[in-house]
Amino acid sequence: MIVLLGLAFIIIPWLYGKSVCTIFYGRRKEVDFFWGDYLLTGWMIFIGLAEASHLGTMFLRRSFSDCVFLFEALNLSVLFLCCLFLFARWIFHRGQKEKKPVFDRQAFGEVRLIWIGTGLLMFTMLLMLWLGDYGYSKGDVTPETVATFLHTDQIHAVNPLTGMPYTQGIPMRLQILCLPSFYGCLCRIFGLTTELVVNRMIPTAVMFLAFLAYYSLAGALFPKDHRKKAIFLLTVAILFGLGTYFDNMDGFGLFYAGYRGLTIRNTVLLPILLSSFFRERRILMLLCVITEACMVWTLYGAGLCLLVGIGLYLTYWVLWYLYPVLRKKEGNES
Amino acid sequence: MNYLHFAYHGFREYMGSGKLIFFFLLVLFLLWIRGRWEEQKTLLTYSSVIFLLCAFPPTAVFFMLYQTAFYDYRMILCLVPVTAVTAYGAAVLLENLWDSRRIKQSQKIGVLILLILLAVAGSRFGVSGVTVQDRQQEKKELEEVLTQIDENAMIWGTSTVMENARVLRPDIQLLYGRDLWQTDLNGLSYEEYPKEAVECYEWMEKAQDVELLMQNLLPEFDRSSWLIRQGVDYAILPGNLPEETVETLCHDLAASVVNSGNTESYILLELGRPVG
Structure with a gap:
């Protein structure tokens, strides 16, 4: 089941992302999407569907089982539509040669040592997530909330910290966040424990997505420079490893609280946002803003991504207005 | 004024906590003075301006209010793309160094191995960081104790027990949650605890204090009747509690010690089942 969930984490979002990116950016001349971009976009849609099922169930006051059913139904429907769309597109464009990004084998070979080092570091970090149990629970109740949803089959009816019914209730700003329902749905569908999904599977997925997001950003900053891309990603990996000393560092979030919305926002959404800005993908920037609102308590949807x-x-x-003026002045002075 | 105070002290704490922020500033400085900022004008200008705005208390307060004023000051520093800019600077500034013919392949491998070791083992790069320990063994021992507890029972225990029990056994109820002592959780619910619950927590904390136990200074527990009235079924005490204290507790709570298997970290008492 762990392998199945791992495959679902890759295949389903990839299909979502491929379809969405093709719909919105399929007519662009330049081919600057890689499979990681599809995966990242797909994960944002995955979370969006979890939010839809969570809100639907919560406002209709239905059970958590209904939320799981709705989550499955929504995902299956969207998945079916995506497959249909991609299949139809493949049928229509069968004869045409698809523009694929050219893989520069020689440029890659020149810096293979850095890539090997980065890969080794990434692998070690992912392994470390599985070897110990370093969850940092301060300021967060996600694992308890997921376990409570699964046990009581209700959403936010019982205080997850004590197991007793709420006397004063829980703020609406927190009720609308979907991550506990999302993780709960994954636990129920794949028959896995809360501990395994929340403390292992999700942090592993988030760390992998964080590397992909930074790789995407490297691609945006250095489109044709393999060496700079490799050094960029190696530095990111080292900074993740070194930044585990303070609770708002990216590395700390990835190693000790990978399941939190704040970690996903800081390490996945913000790099995607930067990458999308440099590549003029405004719809993906908007998706980042919406995804953040689904996971993190924001000012009525206006979060850090915005x-x-x-x-x-x-x-x-x-800069667009000032830069020519500054250059002109510099030229006159010299 | 309070927010200004948080912003000022928050920034000082952040700057004093570790070295990564200095790498970020160093990279920014080098890129500016070496004239490399023009290659990524927007990213570097945005990063420099937003860092200054976060460092300046009045603008930092604006960002804190925008962030619903619930999050710590440190959270607004997520606006500064520290990792992205540091990595960008490293890529731009170190590129030529890597290409240099003076550095041999073996030296490059050595540097890479050193960097990997630093990243994997050098997590204590900060000065006053947060320590996170491996809880695998702790949870294993607790899981063993929890298997002996009936379904839907209510428990009272040490802070470790109260922190982990609900994830391991979501059917059980706790006398109080960790929001009683973790103030960061106050914004997550409107629940409040009676003063008796606070006293029970404080006594349990003292019961874990080895120095107090050594000097025989652990105060007597005087909330037994309240605990019984609340319907507590089990008490999970620290394993190093003196035998006399356990006996007194058993008497006051009309409880008996349950065989706690192989674990020595906890003593499990079942309430409402007096010895003999």
């Missing part, structure tokens, strides 16, 4: 996006555009526009 603020970073606005900040980047403001900087871009200000």
